[in-house]
Amino acid sequence: MANTQWVAASAFVEWRDIPGSSVSVTRRDDxxxxxxxxxxxxxxxxxxxxxxxxxxxxxxxxxxxxxxxxxxxxxxxxxxxxxxxxxxxxxxxxxxxxxxxxxxxxxxQTDARAVVEISGHRARDVLAKGVPIDLHPSAFKTGDVAITHASHIGIVICQMDDNPTYQISMFRSFADSFAEWLFHSCEEFSN
Amino acid sequence: MRIQCPCCGERSLDEFTYYGDASVTRPNAFAPTAMSDYHAYVYQRDNRDGDHRELWYHAAGCHACLVVTRNVRSHIISDVRIAREVARERDAAALPGSTS
The missing domain is CATH 3.30.70.1520 (Heterotetrameric sarcosine oxidase)
Incomplete structure (x- = not known):
């Protein structure tokens, strides 16, 4: 019998990397x-x-x-x-x-939520275009969590470090919709 | 309008859904007076000037139901509490032998 190793497919299907160094996006399928x-x-x-x-x-x-x-x-x-x-x-x-x-x-919740990380010195500007809460360091710091929405998609956002790196999770079926907004938002900062 | 959620902090209106008047209590459907009680509950609402107590559901946030005291003339929100706690206090006060 064949030894079948099941590997979970990423929720982010239409994925691409953001060129440049001002913002980077990473899928956290792990x-x-x-x-x-x-x-x-x-x-x-x-x-x-x-x-x-x-x-x-x-x-x-x-x-x-x-x-x-x-x-x-x-x-x-x-x-x-x-x-x-x-x-x-x-x-x-x-x-x-x-x-x-x-x-x-x-x-x-492993396969229920899709998780993405956004980091770099323009990460805050990328998110500001769709996230209604104040992400300024005086209002939202490393270790802070917020349940809110981004581009009308319900998210849980969490600041992981001072880079800053934000970890964002959403219901799995919204992953590509969220990513589409994210890529548009990143566009002006890529090169 | 922005609502100060006791769990999440100040959030804009688009995260909330209006759930109706918080000053009315759903009547007992099995009471002999149920018909007139429900008529009053559903239709006889006051539209007073000044502070209203309203239920708001934090749909895009912590999913808590809130009792918001809002002045309908100035839109100033003077109090926000978690509805669950308000209901518990109300139920405790309604128990026989309660001092309040």
Whole structure:
């Protein structure tokens, strides 16, 4: 029998790279993601589980915290999105599920959301053309998260570093629509 | 108009959906007076000058339902609270033996 290795297809089909050095865009097809939804009245317990397993406090405001190779994004009141690189076939749903029996639901989001990273010194200008929130460093800093929209597509945006690098995720089926807007927005900064 | 979401911070109107009057409570459909209660609930709305309490849903943000107190003459928003908490307080106050 043939040894078949299944490789997930990227959600971004109509993809191209942006020439030049002022802004770069990267598909992040290498992530595993899971949604953590707290059951009624169990939020203290959930915070404690994360504290003992990862040594961090889950953010109660729109922030991202990272520990032991796993990031937790604030994803709404009493909700978080866990994100990690899928190295060694990691699967966050399988990792988190046993920790939260009876206190929270863990739902795999790996193939539900498409993720892209935009970085470079013009990244902010590229995003400003479609993202309605203020991304100026005085208002949105490294570690900040916002649930908003870009060009009418619902996104979760997160600033990863001071480069700046922004990680943006959206529902998978919107990936190419988002990318089309992104490429148009990048055009004036490419050379 | 911009709304100060308690979860997300100040966001523009296009992230929100209007969900109606926050000052009315859906009546019990099984009460003997249900017919007249629902008539009042659906049709008899005041259009007062000044502050209105409105439900706004943060559809493109944190998905929280908010109770927004907005002055319909000046559009000044004086208070925004998470609707879930407002409803909990209302229900707790309605319980028999409650002090409030």
């Amino acid at each position: 992530l595993t993601m899971a949604n953590l939804g707290v059951f009624e009245g169990q939020s203290d317990k959930v915070l404690e589980v994360i504290r003992s397993a990862y040594g961090i406090d889950l953010p109660r405001t729109p922030k991202i915290v990272t520990a032991r190779g796993t990031s937790f994004l604030w994803y709404g009141p009493n909700q978080w999105l866990a994100v990690a690189a899928r190295e060694q076939n990691r699967d966050l749903e399988l990792e988190l599920e046993p920790l939260f029996s009876g206190v929270a639901s863990i739902v795999d």
